[in-house]
Amino acid sequence: MKKTYKIEVDCANCANLVEEAASKVAGVKELSISFMTQKMKITFEEDADIDRVIADIAKTARKIEPDFEIKD
Amino acid sequence: MLLRIIVAIVLTIALQIVGVAGLPRLGLYLIVYLIIGYDILWKALQGIFYGRVFDENFLMAVATVGAFALAIYEKSGDYLEAIAVMLFYQIGEFFQSYAVGKSRRDIAALMDIRPDYANIERDGKIVKVDPDDVEVGQTIILMPGEKVPIDGVVEAGDSSLDTSALTGESIPREVGRGDEVVSGSINISGLLKVRTTKEFGESAVSRILELVEDAASRKSKSESFISRFARVYTPAVCYGALAVAILPPLFMILFCGSPFDFATFETWVYRALVFLVISCPCALVVSIPLSFFAGIGGASREGILVKGGNVLETLSKVKRVVFDKTGTLTEGVFQVNAYHDPSDHDLKESKARLLEYAAMAESSSTHPIAKSLLRAYGRKVDRSRISDLHEISGHGVIAVIDGMRIAVGNEKLMVDQGVEPCHCHTAGTIVHLSIDGRYAGHIVLGDVVKPTSAAAITDLRRSGVDRTVMLTGDAPAVAEQVATRLGIDEVYSRLLPADKVARLEEIMGAPGNGMTAYVGDGINDAPVLSRADLGIAMGALGSDAAIEAADVVLMDDDPSKIGKAIRISRKCLRIVWENIIMAIGIKGVCLILSVFGIVNMWLAIFADVGVMILAVLNAIRAMRVKRS
Numbered sequence: 001m002k003k004t005y006k007i008e009v010d011c012a013n014c015a016n017l018v019e020e021a022a023s024k025v026a027g028v029k030e031l032s033i034s035f036m037t038q039k040m041k042i043t044f045e046e047d048a049d050i051d052r053v054i055a056d057i058a059k060t061a062r063k064i065e066p067d068f069e070i071k072d
Numbered sequence: 073m074l075l076r077i078i079v080a081i082v083l084t085i086a087l088q089i090v091g092v093a094g095l096p097r098l099g100l101y102l103i104v105y106l107i108i109g110y111d112i113l114w115k116a117l118q119g120i121f122y123g124r125v126f127d128e129n130f131l132m133a134v135a136t137v138g139a140f141a142l143a144i145y146e147k148s149g150d151y152l153e154a155i156a157v158m159l160f161y162q163i164g165e166f167f168q169s170y171a172v173g174k175s176r177r178d179i180a181a182l183m184d185i186r187p188d189y190a191n192i193e194r195d196g197k198i199v200k201v202d203p204d205d206v207e208v209g210q211t212i213i214l215m216p217g218e219k220v221p222i223d224g225v226v227e228a229g230d231s232s233l234d235t236s237a238l239t240g241e242s243i244p245r246e247v248g249r250g251d252e253v254v255s256g257s258i259n260i261s262g263l264l265k266v267r268t269t270k271e272f273g274e275s276a277v278s279r280i281l282e283l284v285e286d287a288a289s290r291k292s293k294s295e296s297f298i299s300r301f302a303r304v305y306t307p308a309v310c311y312g313a314l315a316v317a318i319l320p321p322l323f324m325i326l327f328c329g330s331p332f333d334f335a336t337f338e339t340w341v342y343r344a345l346v347f348l349v350i351s352c353p354c355a356l357v358v359s360i361p362l363s364f365f366a367g368i369g370g371a372s373r374e375g376i377l378v379k380g381g382n383v384l385e386t387l388s389k390v391k392r393v394v395f396d397k398t399g400t401l402t403e404g405v406f407q408v409n410a411y412h413d414p415s416d417h418d419l420k421e422s423k424a425r426l427l428e429y430a431a432m433a434e435s436s437s438t439h440p441i442a443k444s445l446l447r448a449y450g451r452k453v454d455r456s457r458i459s460d461l462h463e464i465s466g467h468g469v470i471a472v473i474d475g476m477r478i479a480v481g482n483e484k485l486m487v488d489q490g491v492e493p494c495h496c497h498t499a500g501t502i503v504h505l506s507i508d509g510r511y512a513g514h515i516v517l518g519d520v521v522k523p524t525s526a527a528a529i530t531d532l533r534r535s536g537v538d539r540t541v542m543l544t545g546d547a548p549a550v551a552e553q554v555a556t557r558l559g560i561d562e563v564y565s566r567l568l569p570a571d572k573v574a575r576l577e578e579i580m581g582a583p584g585n586g587m588t589a590y591v592g593d594g595i596n597d598a599p600v601l602s603r604a605d606l607g608i609a610m611g612a613l614g615s616d617a618a619i620e621a622a623d624v625v626l627m628d629d630d631p632s633k634i635g636k637a638i639r640i641s642r643k644c645l646r647i648v649w650e651n652i653i654m655a656i657g658i659k660g661v662c663l664i665l666s667v668f669g670i671v672n673m674w675l676a677i678f679a680d681v682g683v684m685i686l687a688v689l690n691a692i693r694a695m696r697v698k699r700s
Contacts, residue, residue: 010169011128011169011354011358013128013299013302013353013357013358016302016357035361036176036361036362036365037176038176063122064122066114066115066118
């Protein structure tokens with residue numbers, strides 16, 4: 001299950017750090033953040049509860065970059 | 073943000089003019105400081121709270137709070153420095169997010185070919201619908217000026233299409249009934265009714281967008297190098313600053329007899345703060361992905377889709393280019409080059425008759441050669457003249473035309489028919505004919521070399537490619553002829569697809585530096601494309617396998633785009649290295665100077681913000697591509 005989300009992240013370094021941390025969230029198989037296109041691509045694990053995983057990612061990300069935002 | 077910056081500047085200047093002393097002075101300066109820097113302080117606090125110190129916010133917070141503390145301790149009342157540092161940092165950040173945001177939007181706009189709607193006719197009225205809801209086979213209507221949302225075939229109307237967003241080709245393409253239209257192109261002049269042949273998700277435009285968006289997430293080696301670098305660098309400079317603050321004064325106390333009080337530490341603490349301000353790694357971290365993104369954007373405007381920063385890096389190191397022949401260097405469409413009689417001389421009067429029989433016999437075949445013969449014939453085949461017809465796969469066709477038994481095909485067919493064919497000496501694909509068991513002559517077909525192929529090879533050589541190779545399944549004579557005409561170094565002919573992989577591996581394994589690129593049209597050479605260091609697929613809008621397997625996709629069939637792609641990648645990489653060297657160089661020098669107290673806070677801010685601005689401006693250059 002692959003999905004792309006629009007995100008808001010202000011600095012390139014933060015995007016790198018968030019990517020690293022968010023990749024380790026349970027239920028995420030693969031995750032990449034593109035600062036340039038402001039997009040986050042996630043491949044979920046088979047049985048992952050997507051809404052929960054997204055909420056977890058948002059929480060993890062805000063610890064690193066308080067301005068981080070996931071749209072739609 | 074802009075408002076905060078302006079308010080802070082105005083207040084700072086006001087405080088300079090009015091001049092308050094003592095505690096109120098400190099209070100007023102603190103207010104200005106908080107106006108400009110509260111978010112940085114807050115983020116730094118949060119960082120500490122989450123156990124993640126050592127980021128830019130932390131650096132700035134420590135440096136400015138430190139400067140304030142020093143000013144208070146010294147009772148100098150010189151709070152200006154702390155505010156100035158914060159102010160410049162914020163201006164820099166503001167400029168950076170503006171510049172990065174703007175170039176991001178510019179580049180994204182280059183690639184923005186996504187259609188928002190499709191017009192369909194419903195109950196006699198034209199309605200706009202989401203392109204996703206249009207089914208295959210439905211008719212859509214295109215007004216002048218509108219983007220083609222879905223791939224299809226023109227049912228009615230004439231117009232010209234601007235395909236520049238897709239192929240970089242600036243000359244409009246004329247279309248009429250029966251012509252294919254590709255999504256993403258723009259309808260310029262007339263109203264068109266188009267019957268869709270694909271779903272939106274499968275249409276060219278969606279596939280291209282997906283490819284380009286994925287490109288940005290494939291990181292290059294230099295990008296991952298920089299993010300790893302930043303992870304080590306920031307803590308390293310923090311400890312470095314700590315060392316600057318503590319070690320020299322300790323040394324002086326222990327060995328030079330300086331008194332153990334704060335005065336000894338003072339200058340060194342200040343220098344450590346300067347050191348911190350300089351050290352911020354933003355310039356590198358921002359400019360490098362931006363350079364790659366700009367390079368990818370610039371290339372896609374030229375109709376060159378690059379699948380990622382890593383690909384751009386490989387592309388810049390290409391030294392050997394291996395070509396497929398048919399469809400890559402040649403059009404893949406055959407043309408009649410000569411008509412020969414049984415004794416291999418040029419036919420004059422009766423060549424029309426020869427072509428007519430050949431075309432009629434091949435009229436029901438779908439083989440490319442049959443199609444080319446029919447195109448050369450140019451008239452409608454009168455099927456009533458053909459009474460019996462059967463195709464022998466791999467050999468040719470036997471038909472009864474006007475009561476005569478005609479055999480059209482290769483040498484094997486002739487031999488099977490008991491006819492002795494003549495061995496033609498002209499390079500090309502030979503089609504033999506026999507009439508009522510007697511050899512009648514042959515037609516020589518040649519593949520047309522693309523007009524830009526020769527120039528493309530010369531161009532590659534100029535760009536530093538030192539070995540060009542052509543691989544083909546064709547006969548040696550044809551292959552040699554094409555290679556000589558184009559100036560290609562080596563030719564391997566009569567290869568099956570599997571042989572091509574083996575040849576390619578041999579070339580890749582040859583001694584010498586540099587990467588090997590394989591250029592093909594993606595038809596039956598997908599394995600070769602994926603095996604090469606860099607696979608370049610041509611005119612691949614039609615072939616999913618090629619888009620999947622290739623690293624670079626040329627949207628039109630022009631081989632001269634290869635040299636251009638290499639130049640774009642080299643320019644991009646050069647900019648990346650310029651930025652790395654400039655940023656690390658200036659910062660390195662300033663860091664060393666700061667230890668000796670030569671650099672003050674003001675210069676430190678330039679080293680940080682100034683370098684970053686220069687690096688961002690330099691990065692944006694990667695987007696510009698010379699038109700030639």
